[in-house]
Amino acid sequence: xxxxxxxxxxxxxxxxxxxxxxxxxxxxxxxxxxxxxxxxxxxxxxxxxxxxxxxxxxxxxxxxxxxxxxxxxxxxxxxxxxxxxxxxxxxxxxxxxxxxxxxxxxxxxxxxxxxxxxxxxxxxxxxxxxxxxxxxxxxxxxxxxxxxxxxxxxxxxxxxxxxxxxxxxxxxxxxxxxxxxxxxxxxxxxxxxxxxxxxxxxxxxxxxxxxxxxxxxxxxxxxxxxxxxxxxxxxxxxxxxxxxxxxxxxxxxxxxxxxxxxxxxxxxxxxxxxxxxxxxxxxxxxxxxxxxxxxxxxxxxxxxxxxxxxxxxxxxxxxxxxxxxxxxxxxxxxxxxx
Amino acid sequence: xxxxxxxxxxxxxxxxxxxxxxxxxxxxxxxxxxxxxxxxxxxxxxxxxxxxxxxxxxxxxxxxxxxxxxxxxxxxxxxxxxxxxxxxxxxxxxxxxxxxxxxxxxxxxxxxxxxxxxxxxxxxxxxxxxxxxxxxxxxxxxxxxxxxxxxxxxxxxxxxxxxxxxxxxxxxxxxxxxxxxxxxxxxxxxxxxxxxxxxxxxxxxxxxxxxxxxxxxxxxxxxxxxxxxxxxxxxxxxxxxxxxxxxxxxxxxxxxxxxxxxxxxxxxxxxxxxxxxxxxxxxxxxxxxxxxxxxxxxxxxxxxxxxxxxxxxxxxxxxxxxxxxxxxxxxxxxxxxx
DNA sequence: TAAATTTACGCAATCGTTGCCGAAACCAGG
DNA sequence: CCTGGTTTCGGCAACGATTGCGTAAATTTA
Numbered sequence: 001x002x003x004x005x006x007x008x009x010x011x012x013x014x015x016x017x018x019x020x021x022x023x024x025x026x027x028x029x030x031x032x033x034x035x036x037x038x039x040x041x042x043x044x045x046x047x048x049x050x051x052x053x054x055x056x057x058x059x060x061x062x063x064x065x066x067x068x069x070x071x072x073x074x075x076x077x078x079x080x081x082x083x084x085x086x087x088x089x090x091x092x093x094x095x096x097x098x099x100x101x102x103x104x105x106x107x108x109x110x111x112x113x114x115x116x117x118x119x120x121x122x123x124x125x126x127x128x129x130x131x132x133x134x135x136x137x138x139x140x141x142x143x144x145x146x147x148x149x150x151x152x153x154x155x156x157x158x159x160x161x162x163x164x165x166x167x168x169x170x171x172x173x174x175x176x177x178x179x180x181x182x183x184x185x186x187x188x189x190x191x192x193x194x195x196x197x198x199x200x201x202x203x204x205x206x207x208x209x210x211x212x213x214x215x216x217x218x219x220x221x222x223x224x225x226x227x228x229x230x231x232x233x234x235x236x237x238x239x240x241x242x243x244x245x246x247x248x249x250x251x252x253x254x255x256x257x258x259x260x261x262x263x264x265x266x267x268x269x270x271x272x273x274x275x276x277x278x279x280x281x282x283x284x285x286x287x288x289x290x291x292x293x294x295x296x297x298x299x300x301x302x303x304x305x306x307x308x309x310x311x312x313x314x315x316x317x318x319x320x321x322x323x324x325x326x327x328x329x330x331x332x333x334x335x336x337x338x
Numbered sequence: 339x340x341x342x343x344x345x346x347x348x349x350x351x352x353x354x355x356x357x358x359x360x361x362x363x364x365x366x367x368x369x370x371x372x373x374x375x376x377x378x379x380x381x382x383x384x385x386x387x388x389x390x391x392x393x394x395x396x397x398x399x400x401x402x403x404x405x406x407x408x409x410x411x412x413x414x415x416x417x418x419x420x421x422x423x424x425x426x427x428x429x430x431x432x433x434x435x436x437x438x439x440x441x442x443x444x445x446x447x448x449x450x451x452x453x454x455x456x457x458x459x460x461x462x463x464x465x466x467x468x469x470x471x472x473x474x475x476x477x478x479x480x481x482x483x484x485x486x487x488x489x490x491x492x493x494x495x496x497x498x499x500x501x502x503x504x505x506x507x508x509x510x511x512x513x514x515x516x517x518x519x520x521x522x523x524x525x526x527x528x529x530x531x532x533x534x535x536x537x538x539x540x541x542x543x544x545x546x547x548x549x550x551x552x553x554x555x556x557x558x559x560x561x562x563x564x565x566x567x568x569x570x571x572x573x574x575x576x577x578x579x580x581x582x583x584x585x586x587x588x589x590x591x592x593x594x595x596x597x598x599x600x601x602x603x604x605x606x607x608x609x610x611x612x613x614x615x616x617x618x619x620x621x622x623x624x625x626x627x628x629x630x631x632x633x634x635x636x637x638x639x640x641x642x643x644x645x646x647x648x649x650x651x652x653x654x655x656x657x658x659x660x661x662x663x664x665x666x667x668x669x670x671x672x673x674x675x676x
Numbered sequence: 677t678a679a680a681t682t683t684a685c686g687c688a689a690t691c692g693t694t695g696c697c698g699a700a701a702c703c704a705g706g
Numbered sequence: 707c708c709t710g711g712t713t714t715c716g717g718c719a720a721c722g723a724t725t726g727c728g729t730a731a732a733t734t735t736a
Contacts, residue, residue: 002481003398004456006722017686022724032684049454053400054722056391057691060341072423073416081410085437094455096432099423116387117432118342143340261626285621288599290628344692355716360694370714392692395721 005046014042056118065311066114067097068107068124070225075282076254076300077125080149083304084123091312093120100127102227108135121145121311123304126153128190128225145314149307150298152194159310161303161327165195168296168331169202169252172278175294176248177210179337181276185218185239185246187232187260189225189253196221199252199280218246225253232259240269248272251279258283261291272337280331292336299329343384352380363388394456403649404452405435406445406462408563413620414592414638415463418487421642422461429650431458438465440565446473459483459649464491466528466563483652487645488636490532497648499641499665503533506634506669507540510616511588513632515548517675519586519614523556523577525570525598526590527563534559537590537618556584563591570597578607586610589617596621599629610675618669630674637667 007018014021016035024031024039025048056062067084069077081097088095096119098110107127112135114122124136124146133153140146140156149161176184186203188196204214220235232255239246251257257279261271269275271291278294286293306327314321345356352359354373362369362377363386394400405422407415419435426433434457436448445465450473452460462474462484471491478484478494487499514522524541526534542552558573570593577584589595595617599609607613609629616632624631644665652659 002453002477002483004453007724008722018723019687019725020685023685026724028725030684035684051395051722052455053391053394054691055724057389057395057693057721058723058725060691062391072410072419073413075411078411078416082437085410085435089436094434097423097435098427099420115340116342117390139340145340258623258626265626283623285596285623285627288596288603288628289623289626291626345694346692356692357694357717358715360692361715364694368714373714389692392721393694395691395723396693396695398721 004051005048006051007048010039010043010046010048014038061120061315062118063092064094064096064117064119065308065315066111066117066119066122067095068100068110068114068122069097070100070102070125070127072097072099074254075284076150076298079282079300080125080304080307083301083306084308085304086301087305087308087312093312100130102128102224104129104131111135111139115139115144120315121147123307123311124148126151126193128193128223128227131192145311147307147311147314149303150195154194157324159307159314159325159327161307161310161329162194162198163298163303164328164330165198166202166205168280168298168333169199169250170206171202171331171333172280172294172296173203173206173250174209175333175335176250176276176278177206177212179276181248182212183215183218183244183246183248184212185215185220185249187220187222187235187239187249187251187256187279189221189256190223191221193225196252203250203252215244217242222256226255226259229259229262232256233263236260236263240267240275246275248276248278251277253279254281254283257281257293257295261289261293264291276337286334286336294336295334297332297334299331303329342389343386344389345386347384348377348381348386352376399458399653400456401430402432402434402455402457403646403653404449404455404457404460405433406438406448406452406460407435408438408440408463408465410435410437412592413622414488414636417620417638418463418642418645421639421644422646423642424639425643425646425650431650438468440466440562442467442469449473449477453477453482458653459485461645461649462486464489464531466531466561466565469530483649485645485649485652487641488533492532495662497645497652497663497665499645499648499667500532500536501636501641502666502668503536504540504543506618506636506671507537507588507590508544509540509669509671510618510632510634511541511544512547513671513673514586514588514614514616515544515550517614520550521553521556521582521584521586522550523553523558523584523587524590525558525560525573525577525587525594525617527559527594528561529559531563534590541588541590553582555580560594564593564597567597567600570594571601574598574601578605578613584613586614586616589615591617592619592621595619595631595633599627599631602629614675624672624674632674633672634669635672636669641667 007021011018011021021039024036100107107130133155147159152160152162207214222231222235224231226232251260271277281295282297282300286295345359348359349356359377362374438445445468471493485497490498490500545552560569560573562569564570589598609615619633620635620638624633
């Protein structure tokens with residue numbers, strides 16, 4: 001088995017006590033420089049690394065943070081995780097990732113699991129199914145630091161990082177309007193998610209600005225955010241079968257955008273002639289697509305970084321935090337209409 | 339701060355000793371059923387969870403496994419990680435992910451970091467730059483269990499999981515030949531990677547079968563596996579500027595395939611009329627691409643699962659393993675030529 | 677040279693858990 | 707009532723690292 005060297009090994013080898021070795025390594029003033037050097041040299045030579053479990057036990061913290069996302073294999077989240085990792089790594093933390101697959105039950109279990117793993121804090125983006133966040137509230141009340149990113153909740157007072165969903169949605173919708181479309185539908189995720197609400201507002205604001213009435217039949221929710229293709233298909237078909245068929249769709253999510261394009265391709269619907277599209281997506285291959293999708297891109301990497309910095313600020317603060325930041329990061333519209 | 343209940347808390351509350359409580363929870367025979375019930379009920383009521391750090395310290399294992407991949411934001415790896423997670427989670431392990439970004443230095447540092455984090459074992463897919471694996475060998479000799487997946491090394495005797503790269507490459511190349519292409523180039527990653535070697539062999543075997551000579555100018559390596567767009571661009575431009583220009587390229591990697599398509603689009607090269615393509619890719623949106631890429635898809639999820647099962651087999655074996663498995667999983671060719 | 681002070685290090689407790697040993701408390705048989 | 711054997715539980719030590727406290731030895735001071 002793999003048995004890394006311990007303080008005791010060094011102590012025995014050098015004929016010292018573990019306390020002396022510990023203090024030498026931590027550069028305490030009451031150890032002679034000769035002894036320090038001896039210890040340091042030897043520790044280096046055998047590549048001594050303190051046992052993290054022993055440290056965690058003693059310090060009552062694990063130097064690890066739990067990350068809760070819906071799916072790793074999603075462009076937005078894998079980019080956000082990269083951002084999270086970049087900061088965490090530099091600060092000596094490691095991250096434990098768990099996926100909810102948009103399920104409320106999985107989210108509850110994962111959060112519980114992470115807490116029992118004694119992570120020092122959580123970075124959470126809620127699942128599409130999650131409406132009740134008492135599982136998080138309870139943990140937060142017990143003192144577990146939590147920072148929300150992307151899909152946030154207002155029921156817990158803490159740091160939050162979100163994209164400028166309102167503006168992004170507004171920009172995309174306005175772009176469709178300016179290009180000449182009038183009957184603009186909206187395909188979105190679960191209606192209680194913060195991102196859905198904010199994007200819906202942006203969509204409506206754009207319509208209002210140009211005096212286009214909001215048509216409730218034009219707004220389609222997918223409870224699982226497009227996790228299941230049938231869900232998206234149903235919604236798109238519904239839109240296509242409306243009396244007054246929409247001439248464009250603003251899509252509020254990455255998976256939904258992809259799913260929608262797949263269905264339109266299957267149905268052989270001409271984009272943008274029959275139906276124009278604009279949607280949120282963090283895919284980096286949109287330029288290669290046959291269908292030209294104007295996209296709103298979220299600063300995923302930066303959001304991950306920001307959320308991690310905020311969490312570390314809580315974790316390493318000596319006093320309880322009372323002022324919480326609510327950061328909004330700008331999105332960017334990429335126009336790809338042919 | 340967040341302070342979960344401990345054995346001592348239960349012991350005090352119930353007027354017992356911590357040892358008794360511990361044994362009651364672990365259902366030892368020498369505790370009376372009355373006491374057991376009392377303890378269990380109380381533990382349940384306060385949602386007692388054993389402290390994982392204390393357990394790790396005692397048991398000398400952390401119930402965590404380290405994963406080394408080049409990039410999370412890569413279809414193949416994010417799918418593989420999903421597979422890894424699905425098994426690890428069920429068996430009570432959590433995973434710590436680190437990215438090499440195809441850098442040898444990063445790989446060394448990350449492996450070191452994971453070892454010092456006292457993971458119980460490692461799942462490794464080598465970086466494109468890695469030629470010397472002494473950092474892994476050293477660790478492995480000290481007793482750290484390692485399982486390779488995807489990009490394996492023969493210098494360490496352990497379990498290995500790989501896709502059937504030879505057959506996949508053969509199939510893709512043969513498909514190009516059968517479609518009528520004769521001057522088939524090969525764009526691949528770093529030449530010392532196992533996947534590059536095996537795919538090159540498959541490519542050459544297909545050419546041989548149809549008596550097409552292997553043209554060394556047609557084989558282009560990208561040392562960083564397409565991490566940098568310029569690298570791929572250089573290679574593709576070189577191919578296009580050959581006297582006897584190839585009429586098709588077999589591409590041995592996901593990022594390379596994407597990168598190649600981006601360049602061809604930029605150069606306005608018509609696919610497949612001017613140049614046909616076939617390549618390895620695990621993207622799930624290839625059907626939406628303008629360029630029809632016949633693709634070899636690797637069973638990423640299954641490979642992640644298999645590798646994790648093998649690692650757990652080592653971790654939970656009571657005796658040292660002497661027989662190692664070398665599993666090869668079939669790839670699948672998706673034909674997309676128009 | 678004796679006393680005071682500084683230097684340099686060791687002892688032991690701590691974090692939460694479990695293994696091992698010992699010790700009560702109980703019962704049955706003689 | 708005594709002996710021997712269970713049953714049931716508590717105490718101690720250990721995992722590896724840190725740290726307050728204590729104390730020899732070395733040094734300085736008077």
